[in-house]
Amino acid sequence: MDGGYISVVIITGFLGSGKTTLLRHWLEQPSFQKTIVIVNEFGKVGLDQRVLRRVEENTILLGGGCACCQVRADLVNELGRIIDLRDQGETEVDQVVIETSGLADPAPILFSIMTDSMLRHHYKVKHVVSCLDSVNGKLHLENGMEAVKQIAVADRVILTKTDLAQEEEKQELYTRIYEINPMAVVLEAVYGEIPPEKVFGNEIYGKQDLIRLHSKVKSESVHTTGVRTISIGFEKPLNWAAFGIWLSALLYAHGEAVYRVKGILDTGEEGPVLLNGVQHIIHPPQHLDSWNEEEHQSSLVFIMRDIDPKLILKSLKAFQSFIGSKAEIREICLELYNES
16 A cells, blocks of 8 residues: 555456456455455446455445446445445455446546545555457457547556467557557456556556657557547746646646646756646646656657647647746637637
């Protein structure tokens, strides 16, 4: 547990992507001994919950709807109950795993945890892991925006059923995943298993993740779902306070369409600022003490849907060149966004 916080891992993935199989294997590992699992299924009777209970008694079912919409209040209540049980000494818990339904959007779940007045003081989201079926994944990404969204907001993507897929199929999926989310760490599960330390070994702000900002996203990529990935580089340090206003204005106007934003920013300090957000929610920025010599550059990556990149570039250019009060900068940004 991190400084008194309970870690939260969200396991998502389209229908039949192998989430429960992976989770069942992980629950047999020593590192998951103090883990409580919340399983979300549409039905009142959860089959996944019955499977997982064979290896882990601390499994809770959220049935009758999706945790991203119909039963979000139930999820918040359940997380609150876990805190009460821990504080009363009735259970030992250092991690909660939320297995979403196959059609769930992880972003509202993150929103609930990170904005609730009580939960945000007790829980810390560590990872969003998305499972993708190596055999049917291409079809899912072509026909289901749910699958695309799950990849876009994840920081770890696990290719499942790789033992059934051809190498060419896997390589096509690697390309497709990096088109959607160039910052993702992509891993492979074989026969439904992958060691949990390979998945959870690094924090969401790992430096290797940041290197991907420089190496995998060169400019802009667009694909048939309307999802765009763009990378913006900065030659000069940014004014951190004013940049925060610019980003807040963007997310206020278009937050639902901004699936992911991640960056390493030069703000003129000794070290960079690491930025990571999903839709309206920005994780607390992390200020590092120093740069690595080879990383001393700023990059900002957006994964978004149906937003013209020119809008972002125009407003950012205005922000960079304008010197004025915070209120004036905010007014310029809102004016630009309202034009869209």
